[in-house]
Amino acid sequence: MVSFDDTFRRQLHDLFVWRRDVRRFRTDPLPDGTIERLIEIACLSPSVGLSQPWRFVIVDDKTRRRAVIDDFKACNADALRSYSGERATKYAALKLSGLEEAPGHLAVFAEKTDRIGAGLGRATMPETSEYSVVAGICSMWLAARAEGIGIGWVSILNPERIHGVLEIPASWKFIGYLCIGYPQTECDRPELEQAKWESRRGPDEFTIRR
Numbered sequence: 169m170v171s172f173d174d175t176f177r178r179q180l181h182d183l184f185v186w187r188r189d190v191r192r193f194r195t196d197p198l199p200d201g202t203i204e205r206l207i208e209i210a211c212l213s214p215s216v217g218l219s220q221p222w223r224f225v226i227v228d229d230k231t232r233r234r235a236v237i238d239d240f241k242a243c244n245a246d247a248l249r250s251y252s253g254e255r256a257t258k259y260a261a262l263k264l265s266g267l268e269e270a271p272g273h274l275a276v277f278a279e280k281t282d283r284i285g286a287g288l289g290r291a292t293m294p295e296t297s298e299y300s301v302v303a304g305i306c307s308m309w310l311a312a313r314a315e316g317i318g319i320g321w322v323s324i325l326n327p328e329r330i331h332g333v334l335e336i337p338a339s340w341k342f343i344g345y346l347c348i349g350y351p352q353t354e355c356d357r358p359e360l361e362q363a364k365w366e367s368r369r370g371p372d373e374f375t376i377r378r
């Protein structure tokens with residue numbers, strides 16, 4: 169049996185508050201095996217029917233990394249064009265990926281056709297495969313922060329191009345691209361809040377009763 173005391177619960181709460189989406193990384197390398205260990209933690213996460221649909225691609229190859237960075241730049245330029253006025257000025261000033269500096273790159277996919285789990289829980293909601301993979305990413309995100317490692321999720325990418333760059337099986341669905349490394353700074357507020365793009369709102373705004 170394992171039990172958790174108040175001290176642990178307070179620390180866990182601090183972990184939730186202090187986990188950040190990190191875009192500003194130090195360039196020093198991660199100790200060998202760090203990403204593999206974070207993947208192990210992700211694999212402890214809940215998944216629909218225990219289907220474990222997560223698929224991880226550690227991207228070390230410089231040419232592929234460069235192609236991902238180029239894709240980010242193209243997608244980010246497109247995104248900027250969708251804003252105008254003050255929003256466009258603000259958007260242009262945001263740093264929305266740490267792809268250039270982060271020592272670790274990890275692409276995450278969902279395999280929706282695998283027989284693991286025998287389809288349990290997915291018949292009416294096939295999207296639960298993707299939800300399961302996101303649950304895995306969240307575990308990894310928190311576990312990393314507990315060791316002072318930052319993760320930044322990059323979604324400003326073209327999934328088809330990422331598939332091509334990484335030569336990924338067609339049945340894997342792209343979920344997200346993670347930058348992993350040591351953060352330059354720590355903060356208890358999202359960077360988008362600090363940049364006055366959006367602010368974190370209270371749960372009352374998102375909760376109803378029936």
Ligand SMILES: Cc1cc2c(cc1C)N(C[C@H](O)[C@H](O)[C@H](O)COP(=O)(O)O)c1[nH]c(=O)[nH]c(=O)c1N2
Binds near residue numbers: 188190191358
């Ligand atoms: C699915 C998904 C996709 C993205 C993100 C998150 C998630 C969950 N976030 C990070 C996002 O901006 C961030 O989580 C919020 O701003 C809240 O900040 P903290 O994570 O609390 O620091 C994110 N950030 C960024 O700079 N570039 C990106 O492309 C994305 N994409």
